[in-house]
Amino acid sequence: MQHLNFQQGPIRPPSEANSLLIRTTQGCPWNKCSFCTLFKGMDFSIRPVEEIKKDIWAAKAFYKGRKFETCFLQDGDSFAMETADLLEVLKTLKEAFPDLKQISSYGRAQTMSKKSAEEMKAICDAGLNMLYCGMESGSIDVLKKMKKGITPKSILKSAQHAKQAGMKMMTFIILGLGGKELSDSHVRETAELLNQIDPEEIRVLSLAVKPGTELDDMVQNGSFTPLSEVEMVQEQQTLIEQLNGISSKFGNFHSINLLMEINGQLPADKSQFLSTIERFLSLPLEKQYNFILGRRIHYYNTMDDMHNQLYFDTVQRELAKANVEVLDDVFYQLRQRMI
Ligand code: SF4
Structure with a gap:
């Protein structure tokens, strides 16, 4: 069996299962969210451009002419790269894999807002046209409690920045992230922010508290009361009810969610989503x-x-x-x- 001779990071979004994976950064530049263990113990670093370019050509040789239409740039934040370096990487990717139609990456609001509008447009024009945004909540109190290091304002600003540049955006929301204490503001303010952003796609996840995290400590010391499964379904119900004036795809894709049948297009499928929830709640x-x-x-x-x-x-x-x-x-x- 031929071994990979180029780097692969530990994670990719589930929807990128068949994509070419190229690693531009290692770890997460923030690495402090209370619920996250993804890159614990790993220092963030930006890989040298020449190494990334070598990886791209090594991937080309490894896949022996396989045509990729999608590529995901790992790990936590390709926008942390100098713009010129990122453009160089994107140019090489298009040379090596000319069939690519979509190149995507995680992007942190704080890093993206440091790029000018012209830089964001140049990045999008060079091929990085899809952004994964781990927004998780639109509530300032939840974001603070979870130590996300971003605010609703910075999320909105960076989302507008990315959209103006022409990038598509997939936004992740975590049901239950406010616990019982902040459930109301979590849902209400998340819906408000999503209504302002109108991302191409919204994906929800149900909270699972990872052992050993700060959030786990909060559960143990009583400062965070987890929602039950039914309460998370009710949160999703309120969230969907309050999503208005947007045309995002909306979906439950991860098996951690209960109601996988809630998956479609807003606003057309909104009533169907709500009937599915009603069907569950009336059991x-x-x-x-x-x-x-x-x-x-x-x-x-x-x-x-x-x-x-x-x-x-x-x-x-x-x-x-x-x-x-x-x-x-x-x-x-x-x-x-x-x-
Ligand atoms: S920004 Fe994302 S990857 Fe980084 S610590 Fe927070 S949740 Fe984890």
Whole structure:
């Protein structure tokens, strides 16, 4: 088997599974968010341009003429590169892989807002036309509590900056990130900010608290009360209700989410999203538990899978073994195992 002789970072968005992966930076320039362990223990660095270019040609040789239409630049923030260097990398990528139609990267609001409008336009014109934004929340209090190091204002400014340059934007939101304490402002202010940004795509994730994080400490010391699965569904309901005047795709893609059937286009599918949520919320409690457990132990993809009697009965037997009083804790721990 031929071994990779170019660098690959530890993560990529799920939607980039078939993309060419080229590493421009290592780690995350911030690395302080209370809920994140992605790059813990790794110092951030920007890779030298010549090394990245060598990697691009090595990838070309490795893939032996395979045509890529999409490329994702790893790791945490390609916008931390000097603009001239990033342009050089993009030029080389297009030379080596002329079929590329989309080049994407994570971009932190703070780094992007340091680039001028002209620089952002040049970067987009050179091919970096898709941005992944880990906004997580539009609430200043939640962003502060989670030590995101960004504000709703800086998120909005950088999003407008990227859109004016012609970049598409996919924004990630974490349900439950305010805990019970900040749930209202988390949902309300996130919807407000998304309505202002109108990104191409919004993806939601359900919170799973990683052991060993600062957020885990907050749970232990009582300053953060996690939402139950049902409460996270209710957050999604309120969020969708409050998304207005935007034409974003909206989706649940990660298996950590419960209602994978909520996936479509706003505003056309809004009422369908809300009916799906209503369908779940109006299930009798035991069926709600059956569905949640069935999702968490991988029997179900959608609520329709509960019609499979064999699956339903199997999940029901597992449910009978659990103590109903502590079911929320069981689901909390099962979510932790999924990240
Ligand atoms: S900015 Fe992203 S990668 Fe960096 S610490 Fe925060 S969540 Fe993790």
